[in-house]
Amino acid sequence: MSDLSDLSAATAEFAAVRAWQPWHTPKNLAMALSGEVGELTTLFQWLTPEESTAVMADEKLADEVRDELADVLLYLVQLARVLDVDLAEVARAKLARNEHRFPPPQN
Amino acid sequence: MSDLSDLSAATAEFAAVRAWQPWHTPKNLAMALSGEVGELTTLFQWLTPEESTAVMADEKLADEVRDELADVLLYLVQLARVLDVDLAEVARAKLARNEHRFPPPQN
Amino acid sequence: MSDLSDLSAATAEFAAVRAWQPWHTPKNLAMALSGEVGELTTLFQWLTPEESTAVMADEKLADEVRDELADVLLYLVQLARVLDVDLAEVARAKLARNEHRFPPPQN
């Protein structure tokens, strides 16, 4: 069983138990995803490139980063589920198209 | 083998072959993720809740939605990788914390 | 004297007094703007279209909306300033181009 389908089932169960489905339209979940990405962005906004690379060395900041990454994935998974999209499949297909769009450099 | 760790390895290989690592700081990948979520948002901005629920019935729009969901996941996976964060693990941990934050209604 | 140039001068003075200019690169200010728009988005994400129209009737929510709108404008003004862009001028020019892109319906 894959991580993404496990998470998809778990978030669906979570929402169903709380009767949150009426709020979970694709439009609302896209907004929620966007809000979480905004919180993630905030953590990096004043950092230099080098500080951003070392961000996980600060334990408090590392916890915040992990928390926001989790929130982004959870809303992405829920959005894909209400749209009946297989996230892993579309990501693999996109990666294959990118292989053609950006051919590796020749030596 | 999990979908997320497969995608993580595939995107790392993709970037390495093209020597893109210098651009893939956490800060830059957070911005790229944010830009892709902006493109996803654009697809839903003028839709009613009902239209957003039916969005995949329009074949052209459905392709755009799948494409943007893929881009969001791919940048999220790359960001987690450069931060050395196990996305599936942090998402499962967050879901467990949410179980406590939002207890199910009692009957 | 215009509102936008007044605000531009006031935010520049605010940053200079605190010696914040090294952090106020265009890249960082674009991220800060994006983070504030994320906070604004969060206020609307679960609302129906009708609830979003009535949002200012809730005094607490109205204060949050005003606060986030202010933050978005303040970072937008600062970003335009470090880029030496006249915001009012580019907005008027864009509106003029939009008049041609979206001609009014004929009766």
Added chain:
Amino acid sequence: MSDLSDLSAATAEFAAVRAWQPWHTPKNLAMALSGEVGELTTLFQWLTPEESTAVMADEKLADEVRDELADVLLYLVQLARVLDVDLAEVARAKLARNEHRFPPPQN
């Protein structure tokens, strides 16, 4: 007459002539604002801090930056208008609160 109230009146007229008001709920305009900020973010995502500071020296990129800044301001103005918020006033009030939150350093 202020730039912001001029732009507010002009965008309201623009939308009214095209009968776009039904789409211009606060929720939808917040999403549109967020999408435009995503496009702006994309222009800066791979730049170093120094490259971001020099972005207007590239004429093509400078045009894109001006275009996105204009779009962000135009949607922000429209959102404020449908919410009946005076943008200049809330920004000045926020700046005054920030003076207290972040007192200037003492010499």
